[in-house]
Amino acid sequence: MVINSFNFLIFFVVIFLLYYFPLKEKTKAQNWLLVIASYVFYGFAEWRMIPLLLASTAVFYILGMAIQRSTESKASLLTTMGVIFGVGLLLYFKYFNFFIESFSELFNTFGLKSNWGTFNIILPLGISFYSFRLISYIIEVHRGKIDATKEFVTFATYVSFFPTIMSGPIDRPNNFIPQLEKKRTFNYDLTVDGFRQILWGLFQKSVIADNLAGIINGVWGDIPNQYGSNLFIVAILYSIQLYTDFSGYSHMAIGVGKLLGFQITQNFSYPYFSRNVAEYWRKWHISLTSWLTDYIFMPLNIKFRNLGNLGLILAIIINMVLVGLWHGANWTFALFGLYHGLLFIPLILSGSLSKKGKLRTNKYGLPSMIELIKIAGTFILVTFGLIIFRAENISQAFLYLRGIFSNTVFNVSFSSLRKMGATYEDGYIIVIIIVFFIIEWFQQNKEHPLQLNSSNNRKITNWSIYYLLILIIIILKSGQEAYIYVQF
Amino acid sequence: MKRLLTNIVLFSAPLLTYVLIAICIDPYNVIHEYSTPRLKELKSQIAYKLSYPLYMLPKYAKNPTDIIILGDSRAGMMNITLMDSILKTKCTKLSFGGASLKEVIETFWYASKNQNLREVYIGVSFMQYNKYNQRNRVTEAVELLHSPLSYMFSSFCFKSTTLIIKSILTNSEIKIGVPSSSKEEFWKYQLENDAVVSYYIEYEYPEYFHEQLVEISNYCKAKNIKLVFFIPPTHTDLQLLTKKYNRVKENQRFIDDLSKIGLLYDFNYPNLITEDSNNFSDPHHLHSVFSDSLTIEIVAGINKYAQTD
Numbered sequence A: 001m002v003i004n005s006f007n008f009l010i011f012f013v014v015i016f017l018l019y020y021f022p023l024k025e026k027t028k029a030q031n032w033l034l035v036i037a038s039y040v041f042y043g044f045a046e047w048r049m050i051p052l053l054l055a056s057t058a059v060f061y062i063l064g065m066a067i068q069r070s071t072e073s074k075a076s077l078l079t080t081m082g083v084i085f086g087v088g089l090l091l092y093f094k095y096f097n098f099f100i101e102s103f104s105e106l107f108n109t110f111g112l113k114s115n116w117g118t119f120n121i122i123l124p125l126g127i128s129f130y131s132f133r134l135i136s137y138i139i140e141v142h143r144g145k146i147d148a149t150k151e152f153v154t155f156a157t158y159v160s161f162f163p164t165i166m167s168g169p170i171d172r173p174n175n176f177i178p179q180l181e182k183k184r185t186f187n188y189d190l191t192v193d194g195f196r197q198i199l200w201g202l203f204q205k206s207v208i209a210d211n212l213a214g215i216i217n218g219v220w221g222d223i224p225n226q227y228g229s230n231l232f233i234v235a236i237l238y239s240i241q242l243y244t245d246f247s248g249y250s251h252m253a254i255g256v257g258k259l260l261g262f263q264i265t266q267n268f269s270y271p272y273f274s275r276n277v278a279e280y281w282r283k284w285h286i287s288l289t290s291w292l293t294d295y296i297f298m299p300l301n302i303k304f305r306n307l308g309n310l311g312l313i314l315a316i317i318i319n320m321v322l323v324g325l326w327h328g329a330n331w332t333f334a335l336f337g338l339y340h341g342l343l344f345i346p347l348i349l350s351g352s353l354s355k356k357g358k359l360r361t362n363k364y365g366l367p368s369m370i371e372l373i374k375i376a377g378t379f380i381l382v383t384f385g386l387i388i389f390r391a392e393n394i395s396q397a398f399l400y401l402r403g404i405f406s407n408t409v410f411n412v413s414f415s416s417l418r419k420m421g422a423t424y425e426d427g428y429i430i431v432i433i434i435v436f437f438i439i440e441w442f443q444q445n446k447e448h449p450l451q452l453n454s455s456n457n458r459k460i461t462n463w464s465i466y467y468l469l470i471l472i473i474i475i476l477k478s479g480q481e482a483y484i485y486v487q488f
Numbered sequence B: 001m002k003r004l005l006t007n008i009v010l011f012s013a014p015l016l017t018y019v020l021i022a023i024c025i026d027p028y029n030v031i032h033e034y035s036t037p038r039l040k041e042l043k044s045q046i047a048y049k050l051s052y053p054l055y056m057l058p059k060y061a062k063n064p065t066d067i068i069i070l071g072d073s074r075a076g077m078m079n080i081t082l083m084d085s086i087l088k089t090k091c092t093k094l095s096f097g098g099a100s101l102k103e104v105i106e107t108f109w110y111a112s113k114n115q116n117l118r119e120v121y122i123g124v125s126f127m128q129y130n131k132y133n134q135r136n137r138v139t140e141a142v143e144l145l146h147s148p149l150s151y152m153f154s155s156f157c158f159k160s161t162t163l164i165i166k167s168i169l170t171n172s173e174i175k176i177g178v179p180s181s182s183k184e185e186f187w188k189y190q191l192e193n194d195a196v197v198s199y200y201i202e203y204e205y206p207e208y209f210h211e212q213l214v215e216i217s218n219y220c221k222a223k224n225i226k227l228v229f230f231i232p233p234t235h236t237d238l239q240l241l242t243k244k245y246n247r248v249k250e251n252q253r254f255i256d257d258l259s260k261i262g263l264l265y266d267f268n269y270p271n272l273i274t275e276d277s278n279n280f281s282d283p284h285h286l287h288s289v290f291s292d293s294l295t296i297e298i299v300a301g302i303n304k305y306a307q308t309d
Helices: A006-020 A027-069 A072-109 A127-143 A152-160 A173-181 A188-220 A228-259 A277-283 A286-303 A309-326 A331-349 A369-390 A394-404 A414-418 A426-442 A456-476 B002-025 B037-050 B052-062 B080-087 B101-114 B138-146 B148-152 B155-170 B183-192 B195-201 B207-222 B248-261 B288-300
Strands: B067-070 B119-123 B226-231 B263-266 B280-282
Touching: A006 A027, A006 A228, A006 B148, A027 A072, A027 A127, A027 A152, A027 A173, A072 A127, A127 A152, A127 A173, A127 A286, A152 A173, A188 A228, A188 A426, A188 A456, A188 B002, A228 A369, A228 A394, A277 A286, A277 A331, A277 A369, A286 A309, A309 A331, A331 A369, A331 A394, A369 A394, A426 A456, A456 B002, A456 B155, B002 B148, B002 B155, B037 B052, B037 B155, B052 B101, B052 B138, B067 B080, B067 B101, B080 B288, B101 B119, B101 B138, B101 B207, B138 B148, B183 B195, B183 B280, B207 B226, B207 B248, B226 B248, B248 B263
Parallel strands: B067 B119, B119 B226, B226 B263
Antiparallel strands: none
């Protein structure tokens, strides 16, 4: 049951009606409903992993209570144990086979014959997202930023909240648990905004991301036979696909949260208008990068502060490699992280890392030439990073990059794109992508581009926009592709 | 909450109106089979051409037959009434315009799930036997058949419903897929610019399709199903593309593969019929006057024109 399916719509309408009618303002009962709904939702995707989700929730609930009641030294020990357990879960389910394979290859490289078998470990869906929620909970309890929650149902809802369990955003306990504990009354404006955000997310996913999937998969499956120009175009298209797919999901998840009265952390803030890589990472997958900044980068930065710029570079590189590896057990992700870490070095050395200057625009609201060059440059750098990210292994990434930098990069051939499934109708999608970014540009001070003025005299205009989007979705939506980030 | 519910009802009114109209018209007969003669005609003029598989598969699911014809529009030129009378049973054409081999294979498995098949006739051409010809409208059609809500909000249902209403209200004929150019212009276009040519320019041996055809063949053997392949005739101008784009070897491998998998009738070689452009509406399509002889050869096994293995 994916979030953009009719099955989910029916499921959610039932939850919504129960939530706001028989259970209206009964906080505990609403939380019970949410936790049951979350487990049902999760069970539809991966019922075999429900015991793991439940057990790890129970362990961290008990740990939270114990940390709160303990003396400082014991609380530190318990927190460390909790972090080890949380990271251990991730390491076991996500990286165990990767480590075995990597060590085996390393030994073989040095002539030491080794044939260590791997285990048949099923990756539990959403583990990267919910394990980070569990870890941040005990850290925040230990830091005294929040009180350990006494209600197991409240805590279980925080961990498994169905809109966000599969692909985030990774909400922090400080933000989410207090919302679960207080009385939630129906908020008209928040609900309407939720609907708009869902519509925008659906548009991004169904019209842009899914329509680009075919040609991107086709080209990636046939790299040696592609012109450099096609590889370059498809690399750009992949950047757009990944963004519209993932931020589309985030918008829908946040929108669904708003319909239930929750303010979920914003996950994207128009990252492709960033003027450097540091700004990009402040705007891309915000809930993950802020999590790693708080729990990895900051402690490392403090530890290395005596080393000056070198310490900062080290902290950033370690942090970025972890950002990469969070996505999965593959050297491509580590290299992707390293690549981004290295891109920070010029910013650190030039002292422009923490500069957050306002975007300079002309009288039409468009970027100045210098800003445009910076934005385009950052986008291209990010796009090259995403080639490594998308590749199945490092040699495939280099094969792709070599293809781009071959002398066929200036050859343009529609027939070679066509054989990968591109049609003349795809021209519509290109126009839509351009319009999409124009809308994003002019709405970038809003949480999402469809956050419109709600005054009564705007009703006809607003509704016309909604109908237009619905019409475009119906006419241009492609076959339903799986969400890219669900695999992480 | 009252304000929200009022707005939802008001906002949904046009959508619900559309849903009601779509249910009444039901262009692909997914929800019900009721149609007036006029509506039936419009559905075959409009809905059929917007999505062949979505139009044909539910029809087959409701009235399955144990003899089917698969392939693209060229395979569709088989005379079904003549087939019925030769084989003394009802047969179904599940061939449709521009069908790729992937779609043919999917349609075969769809049909085999719905009915115990007895005879299967598959029309295949060289341009379909290419790794890059990956078009697939069947999977989406099958998914839509399983979800009435997704079906009603699909582009096919929406476009068909609106065009049918337009045709009824304006009393006009909706033309879909009819070339606006003259025969000569269209002929030239098909040989030079059409998507078909790209499958001669860009070619790679379709391992996957070959494996799938072998699997179908094994399935047919195990279930005692007669499996017949045929290569429909095309004009020699089109046949020459294999030479022009240096695909003669690949074309021969395609023919060899098919003859190893099942019984093969190959009509696609230079002869009196295929050399005469008057016999064709375009380089791909033979005039229907030849349907009978083609059908008799393939179904009754009376060999006249076809090269067989």
